[in-house]
Amino acid sequence: MPPYFSLIGNPISELPPEIFEIEGLTDLGIGDTNIRELPHNVTQLSLTLTSIYVEGTSISYFWSWTDEILGRVSIRDIPRVIYAGHTVYCGDLEKILTKSANSFSAVANPDFSSRLMNPPEAGLEGNIWSFVDCNPAVSGLSGPLYPLAAEDNQNVLHS
16 A cells, blocks of 8 residues: 555545555545545544645544544654645634634534644644644645646646
Protein backbone atom coordinates (compact mmCIF):
# COMPACT_ATOMS: atom_id res chain seq x y z
CA MET A 1 0.00 0.00 0.00
CA PRO A 2 1.38 3.42 -0.88
CA PRO A 3 1.86 5.69 2.14
CA TYR A 4 -0.13 8.53 0.53
CA PHE A 5 -3.67 8.26 -0.80
CA SER A 6 -5.30 11.25 -2.44
CA LEU A 7 -8.92 11.81 -3.33
CA ILE A 8 -8.31 15.56 -3.64
CA GLY A 9 -10.66 17.22 -6.11
CA ASN A 10 -12.96 14.22 -6.55
CA PRO A 11 -16.72 14.88 -6.45
CA ILE A 12 -17.23 12.50 -3.52
CA SER A 13 -19.45 13.45 -0.61
CA GLU A 14 -18.97 10.51 1.73
CA LEU A 15 -16.05 8.41 2.91
CA PRO A 16 -16.12 4.84 4.18
CA PRO A 17 -14.56 4.43 7.65
CA GLU A 18 -12.26 1.73 6.27
CA ILE A 19 -10.20 4.35 4.44
CA PHE A 20 -8.88 5.53 7.82
CA GLU A 21 -8.07 1.96 8.85
CA ILE A 22 -5.53 1.13 6.11
CA GLU A 23 -2.25 0.09 7.73
CA GLY A 24 0.78 1.60 6.04
CA LEU A 25 -1.15 4.71 5.03
CA THR A 26 0.51 7.82 6.51
CA ASP A 27 -1.14 10.68 4.60
CA LEU A 28 -4.74 10.94 3.42
CA GLY A 29 -5.80 13.76 1.09
CA ILE A 30 -9.52 14.47 0.86
CA GLY A 31 -9.42 18.21 0.23
CA ASP A 32 -11.51 20.06 -2.36
CA THR A 33 -14.23 17.40 -2.23
CA ASN A 34 -17.89 17.60 -1.24
CA ILE A 35 -17.14 16.02 2.15
CA ARG A 36 -19.10 17.58 5.01
CA GLU A 37 -17.94 15.23 7.76
CA LEU A 38 -15.49 12.44 8.42
CA PRO A 39 -16.99 9.03 9.18
CA HIS A 40 -18.23 8.71 12.75
CA ASN A 41 -17.56 5.02 13.22
CA VAL A 42 -13.81 4.53 12.61
CA THR A 43 -13.12 1.62 14.95
CA GLN A 44 -9.65 0.39 13.91
CA LEU A 45 -7.80 3.62 13.13
CA SER A 46 -4.57 2.94 11.25
CA LEU A 47 -1.54 3.07 13.53
CA THR A 48 0.48 4.67 10.71
CA LEU A 49 -1.88 7.52 9.75
CA THR A 50 -0.27 10.84 10.73
CA SER A 51 -1.71 13.50 8.40
CA ILE A 52 -5.18 14.26 7.03
CA TYR A 53 -5.65 16.97 4.40
CA VAL A 54 -9.21 18.35 4.38
CA GLU A 55 -8.66 21.80 2.81
CA GLY A 56 -11.56 23.27 0.91
CA THR A 57 -14.21 20.97 2.40
CA SER A 58 -17.27 21.79 4.48
CA ILE A 59 -15.96 19.95 7.53
CA SER A 60 -16.97 21.81 10.69
CA TYR A 61 -16.12 19.27 13.40
CA PHE A 62 -14.02 16.22 14.19
CA TRP A 63 -15.09 12.99 15.87
CA SER A 64 -13.38 11.60 18.98
CA TRP A 65 -11.35 9.03 17.02
CA THR A 66 -9.25 11.88 15.58
CA ASP A 67 -7.78 12.42 19.06
CA GLU A 68 -5.84 9.18 18.56
CA ILE A 69 -3.66 10.62 15.80
CA LEU A 70 -2.88 13.92 17.50
CA GLY A 71 0.78 14.03 18.46
CA ARG A 72 1.86 11.16 16.22
CA VAL A 73 5.23 11.74 14.59
CA SER A 74 5.13 11.95 10.80
CA ILE A 75 7.74 9.97 8.86
CA ARG A 76 7.83 12.90 6.42
CA ASP A 77 8.39 15.35 9.29
CA ILE A 78 5.05 17.08 8.65
CA PRO A 79 4.49 19.57 11.49
CA ARG A 80 0.69 19.29 11.79
CA VAL A 81 -1.77 16.40 11.79
CA ILE A 82 -4.74 18.12 10.15
CA TYR A 83 -4.52 20.58 7.26
CA ALA A 84 -7.86 22.35 7.10
CA GLY A 85 -7.45 25.69 5.32
CA HIS A 86 -10.67 27.06 3.81
CA THR A 87 -12.96 24.85 5.90
CA VAL A 88 -15.94 25.72 8.08
CA TYR A 89 -13.92 24.38 11.02
CA CYS A 90 -11.07 26.85 10.47
CA GLY A 91 -13.58 29.66 9.96
CA ASP A 92 -14.98 28.79 13.39
CA LEU A 93 -11.48 28.70 14.90
CA GLU A 94 -10.79 32.17 13.53
CA LYS A 95 -14.02 33.52 15.02
CA ILE A 96 -13.20 32.00 18.40
CA LEU A 97 -9.65 33.37 18.21
CA THR A 98 -10.87 36.90 17.45
CA LYS A 99 -13.62 36.56 20.07
CA SER A 100 -16.43 37.14 17.58
CA ALA A 101 -17.75 33.72 18.68
CA ASN A 102 -17.24 31.62 21.77
CA SER A 103 -18.11 28.20 20.36
CA PHE A 104 -18.03 26.15 17.19
CA SER A 105 -20.97 26.39 14.79
CA ALA A 106 -21.56 22.61 14.91
CA VAL A 107 -24.09 21.59 17.56
CA ALA A 108 -22.11 20.08 20.44
CA ASN A 109 -21.96 16.30 20.52
CA PRO A 110 -20.39 14.09 23.21
CA ASP A 111 -18.76 12.05 20.42
CA PHE A 112 -16.76 15.06 19.19
CA SER A 113 -13.01 15.27 19.65
CA SER A 114 -12.25 16.50 23.16
CA ARG A 115 -9.07 18.18 21.92
CA LEU A 116 -10.11 19.68 18.58
CA MET A 117 -13.60 20.82 19.58
CA ASN A 118 -12.65 22.57 22.83
CA PRO A 119 -13.17 26.35 22.35
CA PRO A 120 -10.76 27.43 25.14
CA GLU A 121 -7.98 25.61 23.25
CA ALA A 122 -8.62 27.76 20.14
CA GLY A 123 -6.92 30.85 21.59
CA LEU A 124 -3.41 31.91 20.58
CA GLU A 125 -1.85 29.77 23.29
CA GLY A 126 -4.27 26.88 22.79
CA ASN A 127 -3.25 23.35 21.87
CA ILE A 128 -5.45 23.17 18.78
CA TRP A 129 -2.92 25.20 16.79
CA SER A 130 -0.21 22.59 17.36
CA PHE A 131 -2.40 20.00 15.60
CA VAL A 132 -4.32 21.99 12.97
CA ASP A 133 -3.03 24.18 10.14
CA CYS A 134 -5.63 26.62 8.79
CA ASN A 135 -3.37 28.26 6.22
CA PRO A 136 -3.98 27.81 2.48
CA ALA A 137 -2.43 24.64 1.07
CA VAL A 138 1.19 24.66 -0.10
CA SER A 139 1.94 21.99 -2.69
CA GLY A 140 4.10 19.20 -1.29
CA LEU A 141 3.74 20.28 2.34
CA SER A 142 0.15 21.05 3.22
CA GLY A 143 -1.38 20.17 -0.11
CA PRO A 144 -0.97 17.49 -2.74
CA LEU A 145 2.43 15.83 -2.39
CA TYR A 146 3.17 16.05 -6.07
CA PRO A 147 3.33 19.63 -7.41
CA LEU A 148 0.97 19.21 -10.36
CA ALA A 149 0.72 22.93 -11.12
CA ALA A 150 4.51 23.28 -11.34
CA GLU A 151 4.75 20.13 -13.45
CA ASP A 152 2.11 21.43 -15.86
CA ASN A 153 3.92 24.76 -16.22
CA GLN A 154 7.29 23.10 -16.78
CA ASN A 155 6.13 20.54 -19.32
CA VAL A 156 3.52 22.52 -21.21
CA LEU A 157 3.31 21.75 -24.92
CA HIS A 158 3.77 24.75 -27.17
CA SER A 159 2.30 24.88 -30.66
